[in-house]
Each structure stands twice: as structure tokens, then as C-alpha cells.
């Protein structure tokens with residue numbers, strides 16, 4: 337039986353970080369991946385194709401705006417060209433995740449399905465067993481398909497198929513108003529689909545600050561039809577290959593004929609096929625592997641990172657967890673994971689940036705908070721760009737330390753990163769005000785928001801009175 341210091345099951349965002357990191361430290365590493373290529377969901381069915389699609393869709397949408405300046409754009413979209421561009425983006429990044437590259441790093445790559453046999457043994461394709469001093473599970477997640485009467489009788493799309501279609505859906509029903517549903521709904525609408533989103537809870541994008549969602553939703557509603565508090569009762573297949581969805585909203589039942597359906601109703605972890613029970617690894621009722629702050633399962637030799645542990649299902653978090661596991665599993669350190677400074681971005685137009693607590697969470701967890709807000713219409717660069725719909729909202733504790741930061745705006749994911757830096761290095765909001773920002777840039781929105789802290793501090797309460805007195809008496 338082959339012996340390794342570390343076995344990694346799953347060659348996606350998390351697993352590749354661990355395999356590369358551990359091998360570069362000199363550990364003997366085995367990486368098991370069930371597909372013939374590495375890269376996982378993010379590269380093949382997630383972040384990369386979705387962002388490539390969003391980019392094309394927004395280029396087309398923006399191009400149509402030339403009508404405002406007296407020009408017209410004619411013609412139909414050739415979706416094959418769009419898919420080619422998506423594939424080109426995947427291929428470009430695939431080089432970085434190439435099997436040969438990992439082999440050159442010293443990793444033994446096994447193409448096959450990995451299953452646990454014990455606290456140390458992994459079975460590949462039900463054939464070969466290998467031994468690892470430690471094992472990392474990073475098998476990711478897949479789309480959750482809800483039980484809807486009649487759904488099984490029609491063809492539907494998921495994130496695993498939508499990037500390969502060669503037609504623009506005429507009328508697309510999106511089931512689920514989370515980040516996957518909303519990002520793809522807007523992209524398809526911009527390519528020319530009529531899009532209807534069905535969200536069963538009372539709001540779309542539930543992880544976001546309520547005020548931020550309302551701002552984005554106002555803009556999304558110009559491109560999409562959104563039903564919240566709504567559910568699909570059944571789907572009826574029609575003879576002409578269309579589908580009739582029976583939708584129950586709070587006050588009525590609607591029958592709607594659509595050409596296509598996209599399922600974006602959440603994710604299930606890929607933990608049901610790896611024999612967790614056999615190794616005695618504990619998981620919760622949704623199948624997420626339970627880990628401690630060292631990302632270790634109840635079986636001390638087995639770690640779990642990325643979407644399988646259900647903490648923060650993002651590529652950058654899988655990467656961050658992977659780096660920590662290299663330190664703990666390979667070097668034997670006791671590093672604790674800290675999610676307090678994790679940002680994320682939802683790539684709608686305009687983008688949504690999120691870090692830390694929402695206003696609602698901050699009010700629940702802190703007795704006193706401060707909220708500083710800047711509408712983008714107060715920021716010269718956004719005015720010049722005609723992109724004034726949006727805002728920055730920074731929430732601090734009573735001492736001025738940042739506990740939450742949110743924004744809606746063009747490229748917010750890039751220019752809000754400054755706030756992540758400030759929070760991670762323990763800076764107060766006021767310190768962002770002292771940083772010099774070139775004029776006119778989008779990031780000035782952050783500086784304006786930080787300036788509000790000083791305005792509140794210096795121009796309210798007892799300080800202004802004292803300053804006035806000082807100037808009168810001594811200057």
C-alpha cells in the first residue's frame with residue numbers, strides 16, 4: 337500500500353491549495369480527483385464561467401445604451417461565440433491547475449473517486465487503497481434540486497449545464513433568489529431572455545444587509561420580474577417542449593408558460609458518496625462535515641475544508657482554509673480559523689460588497705454602534721460616470737472599530753477592499769480618512785464615508801465648543 341503524509345480528496349479550490357502547499361513543504365502528497373481535470377466547481381461550473389458570462393452580457397447591455405447618443409445596434413447574439421469565450425477563460429486558468437503542474441510539484445495525482453476506509457485509509461475507484469498520516473476532505477458541493485411535482489419530467493438547467501447552452505432562453509424561470517440565481521438571472525436578461533425569479537422566502541439575497549438589498553433590487557427590477565414569498569406548486573410539460581409553472585404567491589396562484597428553467601435553490605455538500613460513516617466522521621443534518629476551529633473533524637487525522645464544511649462557501653475561503661490546514665496538518669501547528677474579516681462580492685450590476693456584520697446583526701450583537709453612509713451621488717467619479725445609484729455603509733462599534741462594511745456600486749468589490757485591509761489590521765474607520773486617495777476615483781467613496789466619522793466627532797458634542805474657546809483665547 338502506498339504511504340503518504342497527506343491525502344487530499346477533491347481537486348478544486350480548497351484541495352489544490354492544500355496539495356500545492358503541502359508538496360512545496362516537502363510532504364509526500366496524494367491528490368484524488370474524480371474528474372479528468374482539476375479545478376473543481378469554481379473553474380468549470382462556477383465563478384469563472386459565470387463571471388465570463390456576466391462580462392459578455394454586460395458588454396451587450398452597455399452597447400445597447402449607445403441608442404441614447406443617437407446610434408442603433410442591430411442583430412442577434414450568437415451564443416456559440418459567447419460559450420467559446422467562456423471556454424477560453426476556463427482553458428486559460430486551467431493551465432494553472434494542470435495535472436502535470438501538480439505532478440511537477442511532487443504530488444501523486446489519482447483520477448478516480450475517493451472514499452474513506454478508516455482514519456488513515458482512502459479507497460480509490462473501489463480498487464486501490466492508499467494510506468495517509470492525515471487526510472483532507474475537499475469534495476465541494478453540487479446543486480440542490482428541490483422536490484417539485486413534475487420537475488423530473490422536464491429538462492431543466494443548473495450551473496452545471498447553463499454555460500454550455502447554444503441558445504438564449506426566450507422565457508427563463510429561475511428557481512431561487514440567492515447569489516447564483518440572481519447573478520445568472522441578470523446575465524441571461526442582458527443577453528435577451530425574459531427572466532422571472534421565484535424566491536420562496538421574503539427577500540432575495542438574504543445574506544445581505546436589508547438596506548443594501550433594497551437598493552440593488554430597485555435596479556434589478558428594471559431587468560427582471562421577481563416574486564418573493566413564492567413557490568412552485570408544479571411544473572407541467574407541454575407538447576411544444578415548453579413548461580407551465582404553477583406558482584403560488586402570497587395572494588394568488590399564477591400559471592406561467594416558460595421555455596426554460598434554471599434551478600438555483602442552494603447547494604448540497606458532496607459528502608454522501610465518500611463513506612464518512614465508515615471512518616466515523618461526524619456531519620450535520622444537511623451533510624456538512626463538522627469541524628473545530630482547527631478545521632479538524634472529530635477524527636483527529638481527518639480535516640475538512642471548502643463547501644463541505646458549510647461555513648462560507650466561497651473560493652477565497654476554501655483557499656484560506658486550505659492554507660491553514662497545511663500549517664495544522666503538515667506542520668503540526670495549532671492555527672485557528674477566523675472568519676471575521678471574510679469579504680464577498682455578488683457580481684450583479686451594480687456589484688454588492690459585503691464584509692462582517694449587517695446593520696441588523698450589529699444591532700443585535702452590540703449595545704452601541706455607529707453607521708456611516710455615503711450615497712454614490714456624493715462622489716464625483718460616480719457622477720462623472722453616470723453611475724450614481726449605490727452607496728457605501730460602514731458600521732463601527734462605539735470606539736470606531738469597523739464591524740461591518742457594505743456597498744452597492746460599479747466595481748464595489750475592488751474599491752471596497754481597502755476597508756478589509758483596515759479591519760484586518762485593526763484600524764479604526766477614522767484612519768481611512770488620513771489615507772490620500774487620488775482624485776477622481778471610485779474609492780473616494782470610502783474616504784468620504786470615513787470623513788463622516790471625524791465630522792461627527794469634531795462638529796458635534798463638547799469638542800467643537802472647546803475648539804472655539806481655544807481659538808478665541810489663544811490664537
Ligand SMILES: Cc1cc2nc3c(=O)[nH]c(=O)nc-3n(C[C@H](O)[C@H](O)[C@H](O)COP(=O)(O)OP(=O)(O)OC[C@H]3O[C@@H](n4cnc5c(N)ncnc54)[C@H](O)[C@@H]3O)c2cc1C
Nearest residue numbers: 346348349350370376377382450475476642643649650651
Ligand atoms: C455558479 C456559481 C458561481 C460562483 N461564483 C463564485 C464567486 O464569484 N466567488 C466565489 O468566491 N465563489 C463562487 N462560487 C462558489 C465556489 O465555486 C465554491 O465555494 C468553491 O468552488 C468551493 O471550493 P471547494 O474546494 O470546496 O470545492 P470544488 O472547487 O467544487 O472542488 C471539489 C472537487 O472535488 C471533486 N470530488 C467530489 N467528490 C469526489 C470524490 N469522491 N473523489 C474525488 N474527487 C471528488 C470534484 O470533482 C471537484 O473537483 C460560485 C459557485 C457557483 C456554483
Ligand SMILES: NC(=O)c1ccc[n+]([C@@H]2O[C@H](COP(=O)([O-])OP(=O)(O)OC[C@H]3O[C@@H](n4cnc5c(N)ncnc54)[C@H](O)[C@@H]3O)[C@@H](O)[C@H]2O)c1
Nearest residue numbers: 482512513514515516517534535536601602649681682683
Ligand atoms: N459572487 C459570489 O461569490 C458567489 C456567486 C454565486 C454563488 N456563490 C456561493 O454559492 C453559494 C450557493 O448559492 P445559491 O444561490 O445556490 O444558494 P443560496 O442558498 O444562497 O440561495 C438559494 C435560494 O433559493 C431559495 N430556494 C430554495 N428552494 C427554493 C424553492 N423551491 N423555490 C424558491 N426558492 C427556493 C432559498 O430560499 C435561497 O434564497 C452561496 O452561498 C455563495 O457562497 C458565491
